[in-house]
Amino acid sequence: MEANSSFDEIYELMFPVIYRFVSIRIPKADVEDVTAEIIVKVWRGLPNMEKKTALKSWALTIANHQIADYYRSNKRAPMITLDDAPLPISEHPDQSESWATLLSVKETLAKLSPQQVNVIQLRLIEGFSAGEVAEILGTTQQAVDSLLYRAKKGFRKIYQGNLDRGGRVR
Numbered sequence: 001m002e003a004n005s006s007f008d009e010i011y012e013l014m015f016p017v018i019y020r021f022v023s024i025r026i027p028k029a030d031v032e033d034v035t036a037e038i039i040v041k042v043w044r045g046l047p048n049m050e051k052k053t054a055l056k057s058w059a060l061t062i063a064n065h066q067i068a069d070y071y072r073s074n075k076r077a078p079m080i081t082l083d084d085a086p087l088p089i090s091e092h093p094d095q096s097e098s099w100a101t102l103l104s105v106k107e108t109l110a111k112l113s114p115q116q117v118n119v120i121q122l123r124l125i126e127g128f129s130a131g132e133v134a135e136i137l138g139t140t141q142q143a144v145d146s147l148l149y150r151a152k153k154g155f156r157k158i159y160q161g162n163l164d165r166g167g168r169v170r
Contacts, residue, residue, distance in 0.1 A: 010043045014059050025067050038063045057132045108159045116151035123148055
């Protein structure tokens with residue numbers, strides 16, 4: 001992406017990625033505002049961005065710092081948020097089961113540490129390499145690999161315990 005890219009181009013390209021990243025890290029009421037602040041910072045920082053840096057990982061590094069600033073300024077502990085909206089009840093059993101699984105996965109993620117959720121989202125959902133995740137989170141590749149191992153192990157344990165109890169995470 002070039003330094004003279006329009007704000008609209010940056011917004012169209014980065015909004016879905018940044019919004020998804022922010023939406024599980026801060027309260028729902030603030031997600032759009034924080035996402036907009038991040039996109040503005042990305043756009044303003046384009047002239048200073050190193051050519052070798054991938055825009056997406058660079059933008060998520062900015063997002064990670066902005067989320068930390070959000071919690072510092074609000075003097076709150078970081079949290080993993082779940083959507084407040086109720087899930088629709090379907091007449092189709094397969095669809096209802098899918099919604100139940102999605103809810104269970106979200107509840108399981110909420111039980112993990114913010115760092116574990118970060119590494120799961122960046123590595124497994126967004127598809128970044130361990131090196132890119134390390135750059136975004138400001139850590140080493142070995143730390144990312146170790147954190148991902150512990151995150152997957154913790155997720156599996158919580159989720160399996162949930163299934164063994166017949167449903168919801170407690």
